[in-house]
Amino acid sequence: MRRLGSSSSGVATRGTSDVDTGLETLEALHRLGAGRLPPTLVDEMAHVQGRARERLARSRDHVVIAVAGGTGSGKSSLVNALVGEEVSAPGVRRPTTDHAVAVTVGEDDRVAALLDWLQVFERRSVPDGRGRSDLDGAVLLDLPDMDSVVQDHWAVAERLIERCDLLLWVVDPLKYAHALAHEGYFARLAHHAEVLMVALNHADRLTPSDRDACLEHLRELLGRQGLQAVELLATDAVGGEGVSRLAERIAARVRERRAPLERLRADVTELISRSAACLPDPERLELDGERLVTAQRQAVNEAELLAGAAGAYRQAGMRAVASPLKRLLGALFSGLRGRPAVTAVATSALPRPKVAEPLLRDGLLQAIEPAAARLPEPAAERLRSLAVTAAVPRAGELRGRLGELAWSPRPRLWWRGVGALRGA
Missing domain, CATH: 3.40.50.300 (P-loop containing nucleotide triphosphate hydrolases)
Known part of the structure; x- marks a missing residue:
């Protein structure tokens, strides 16, 4: 009884790399699709992968x-x-x-x-x-x-x-x-x-x-x-x-003896096409940049910080143009506390910089929602989860940047001029 393998082993050997490539593509597609594509499609990928392995394990001749x-x-x-x-x-x-x-x-x-x-x-x-x-x-x-x-x-x-x-x-x-x-x-x-x-x-x-x-x-x-x-x-x-x-x-x-490999390739091509059909054009996956900027401003309480900085500037200016007697008393008081007068006044007027993580998290979720709405639900949920997770490191980054800012107002030359006139 003649076995087919003796006459077609060369074909099978040449097709091994094609089989491996097809199965590897299926495996990668299944891995990437998990948690991003519709579960029914991901399950079908696993089914096709298992079916292909079972079919090719039986006979390639x-x-x-x-x-x-x-x-x-x-x-x-x-x-x-x-x-x-x-x-x-x-x-x-x-x-x-x-x-x-x-x-x-x-x-x-x-x-x-x-x-x-x-x-x-x-x-x-x-x-x-x-x-x-x-x-x-x-x-x-x-x-x-x-x-x-x-x-x-x-x-x-x-x-x-x-x-x-x-x-x-x-x-x-x-x-x-x-x-x-x-x-x-x-x-x-x-x-x-x-x-x-x-x-x-x-x-x-x-x-x-x-x-x-x-x-x-x-x-x-x-x-x-x-x-x-x-x-x-x-x-x-x-x-x-x-x-x-x-x-x-x-x-x-x-x-x-290539029909089994062609069938595998056709199945992979179909799954790739159906996966692509589930995803929108990348150009349409845009974040709401305006909403993201607004959320960050709200999270750091930008209005309060600006008002505080303006108040510190006013206090420092008023201190600098005050009468000589007032400036002398302020300098003596600040000297006793170990810091310059202008800095003392400015710092006392500033609110302490802080970042409200809940506001930042909600803002991130709203910013990514236009993109999430165009994605399959598993991918959309994954994007929302990433946005929630990103809120913590983003809040830390904002705190660091706020801490690097020079909040104390710099003395202005015209302050000295006004102060000199008042002392004349």
Whole structure:
């Protein structure tokens, strides 16, 4: 029994750094998002990270292709046509797919662990040398119908679409524009164009002109969802038209063994995009500078300090221009206290500088609120918490600056002139 690892170990080795980079990016995104982004998005990051690790730990030598579509789209027939054998019962024998069927091309003991993780227990195998050997390593999942009225069918299909490496969506000419596909799933796959293929099946039912019109319209619909780069092919599972071409496209992905890495990269890109969408333009994250300045002035009681400084200036001036007898008595009194007269008068008139931390804290909160209002609630709450924490060191800084100021007024020359005139 041949193992796939012997033929693709080089590919796996080359992809190791890509895997590590993708997982490291996810881990960094999760770490930075915690406490800043919506909890549901952060939880999804952790979920995607765990899912990627589990998937890559099972096997990097297999490519899981989920084949999805609605009732009557011909999923099962297309799976059979791709592998060259009837391995999934289609049509009247199974009008609706009620559970997933796994079809493995090639033999490898490790695929069992992968299918166990996928929770797909109806399994078929096409050994080497039978059917399409160029698909060796492919694991095709024939999913339940996406338009089923049974909720369990939806749950199975969604879970496997989430875990697959490559998604092949099969549409019918009569229902290809169904809103379920385009508004439900395709809208969520805008960053997954590299891991999505679309097959317009039952193409034999259309005339060449109608087929071209359908493909053009379908391409337009995909483009509206950001999926203009998706591979789109017309197929006829019964007659074989387009099947070989589709199989070649899938075989190329299987040979490269890069689909699991591309899926990881697409998931990371989507999460980064959704994270960015939660955050506003940095240019709009402005502080209310006027409110911050006002808060600091209120916290240091600027009006009282200015009034005190003005009072000290007046007292010093009045002292300097007083009569000689008054100046003599003031000098004697100050000399007894050991300091200059002007300084004594000024200091006695000044209030003691202080900083009201509650006023400063409230002012900081009001100053950052315009920015906080534009952030996701976890980030906004984090910003508010930082503002509260910043109030204490900011208050200490203000106290230090106030202490460095020279509050005592400097003597003016004209004071001496006036004083001399009064003494004349």
